[in-house]
Amino acid sequence: MPGESASHDAGHLRRLVAVLAADIAGYSRLMGLDEEGTLARLKRHRRELIEPTVQEHFGRIIKTNGDGFLAMFDSPLEAVRCAIVIQQSMAARNMSLPPDQWIRYRIGVNLGDVIVDPDDIYGDGVNIAARLESIAVPGGVYISGGVYEQIKNKLVVGYQSLGDEKLKNITDPVRIYRVLPDPAAVSGAALSNKWRWGGLAAAALLSAAGIGWFALNPDGLENLREMAATAAGGDPATSTPPEPPAATALSSSGTLPGLPPPPPPSTGNLPIPIPVIAPPAPSAGTQTAAVVPPQPLDRPQEPGTSFRDCQGCPEMVRLPGGTFRMGSSEDPSELPIHQVHVAPFAMGRYPVTIGEWRQCVAAKACKFVLDGEDSAPARNLSWADAQQYITWISGSTGQAYRLPSEAEWEYAARGGTSSRYWWGERVAPKMANCKGCNEPYDPRQPANVGSFPANPFGLHDLTGSVAQWVADCWHATYQGAPADGKAWSEPNCRENVLRGGSWRNDASYARSASRAHYDSGVRYPAHGFRVARSL
Structure with missing residues (x-):
């Protein structure tokens, strides 16, 4: 069993860590069906998904063992986020295959004191994670009570309590929780003293209702939003968080109506803590945010020219309308390739900077x-944070700012080209701020905006730098996507699209067609945004 350890020796380094144990359900059957193909897929998933996902969540793979692996994290929150990203990404990859070829992991996460060797970890903390993995349902994530206590109010997911169970070779009973994809699913999860049967019944119920982990959003929660407050006096593991005032009944697809409120300020649990400092008080006679009313245009403005709607506003570049082929054949989420017409619009020359964001903070919006430096891209921002900035700048200037649609973003990133990157098919030195894209590169932070060449439309940092929020709700493919360049929105959207990759990602994420997604209300250190507005 992946990760299970023997008794320890004295004198070794001990640490309190989150341990993630995973293996593939039905691996022997898959190997029996197609030994070479299954092994090739397993290696590809590890290389393209498992290893980078663990790294992006500040974890370390300790060892692999046949079809399983063992990873260690300093943060239980990041360990669970990583587990959910892996399960959702695997679900997306499985969609193009018949069910008997699906590769599905079982994952267990435990917080415990372990012995750390250079190439392995040992102790009951490891054994519990391995036992949780062994009893998890395929595609599921089971966590211990210690992990639950650390993360219960920090993720918008549900938790089904499976009770206290005696695990093999573990002295004391362990409280076990199953992570559910949607807080609303908690109320429908049957709890029983015989938790294994209760868990299976709940899974069947969720599947029949169409709101199971994979049916709800096959490519789903690539990480998470902070959890809405639970009902007064209720246990978060058995109660459904209250809905916003405007919420209605669950839709036929089982999604929660309405979005949760924006997340509170940082609690210090972010992957890269950013000190919270009070904005400096404005001196006498100084405007909180210097704004100049927009001037009427006497004549049509040429595409490619730039403007600012206020002092300190983002520099906007006028882009011509046009038609282009959106998507690629490199990833199932980028299919089908389809033709889109985009109307003329304006887009920020750079991602919104820390200096520009500070004006919004100073205005208390x-x-x-x-x-950080004023010229650095603003980052560690959620989609909800971006909406606060857009509301403020729109009100301040009288112009209808917004996030670009996903189609507008790709159209702008391509700059009139049809290649993988706007400069060609292969990575070129000194063209983008991404991992493996050559110098200059600092793994700790992105380069200041404008440090790399502009594309043919005069836009910088659409490749690497910070992954950029767009207006669209996440959809696993482009099937049914609008052809008019407008945002593909949903009334109960839980996740939004990110484009462009970040400085932490390799060049494959920086392709013009590459897509990603994340929970709309959760901040992540590599996420930022740029603004757009119609002309």
């Missing part, structure tokens, strides 16, 4: 305080 944006709540999250960022530290």
Whole structure:
């Protein structure tokens, strides 16, 4: 069993860590069906998904063992986020295959004191994670009570309590929780003293209702939003978080109506803590945010020219309308390739900077305080944070700012080209701020905006730098996507699209067609945004 350890020796380093144990359900059957093909897929998934996902969540793979692996994290929150990203990404990859060829992991996560060797970890903390993995349902994530206590109010997911269970070779009973994809699913999860049968019944119920982990959003929660407050006096593991005032009944697809409120300011649990500092008080006679009313245009403005709607506003570049082929054949989420017509619009020359974000904070319209150079891209921002900035700048200038649609973003990133990157088919030195894209590169932070060449439309940092939020709700493919360049929105959207990759990602994420997604209300250190507005 992956990760299970023997008794320890004295004198070794001990640490309190989150341990993630995973293996593939039905691996022997898969190997029997197609030995070479299954092994090739397993290696590809490890290389393309498992290893980078663990790394992006600040974890370390300790060892692999046949079809399983063992990873260690300093943060239980990041360990669970990583587990959910892996399960959702695997679900997306499985969609193009018949069910008997699906590769599905079982994952267990435990918080415990372990012995750390250079190439392995040992102790009951490891054994419990391995036992949780062994009893998890295929595609599921089971966590111990210790992990639950650390993360219960920090993720918008549900938790089904499976009770206290005696695990093999573990002295004391362990409280076990199953992570559910949607807080609303908790109320429908049957709890029983015989938790194994209860868990199976709940899984069947969720599947029949169409709101199971994979049916709800096959490519789903690539990480998470902070959990809405549970009902007064209720146990978060058995109660459904209250809905926003405007919420209605669950839709036929089982999604929660309405979005949760924006997340509170940083609690210090972010992957890269950013000190919270109070904005400096404006001196006498100084405007909180210097705004100049927009001037009427006497004549049509040429595409490619730039403007600012206020002092300190983002520099906007006018882009011509046009038709292009959106998507690629490199990833199932980028299919089908389809033709889209985009109307003329304006887009920020750079991602919104820390200096521009600070003006919104000073005006008390944006709540999250960022530290760093004014010319650095604003990051560690959720989609909800971006909406606060857009509301503020729209009100300040009288112009209807917004996030670009996904189609507008790709159209702008391509800059009139049809290649993988706007400069060609292969990575070129000094063209983008991404991992493996050559110098200059600092793994700790992105380069300041404008440090790399502009594309043919005069836009910088659409490749690498910070992954950029767009207006669209996440859809696993482009099947049914609009052809008019407008945002593909949903009334109960839980996740939004990110484009462009980040400085932490390799060049494959920086392709013009590459797509990603994340929970709309959760901040992540590599996420930022740029603004757009119609002309």
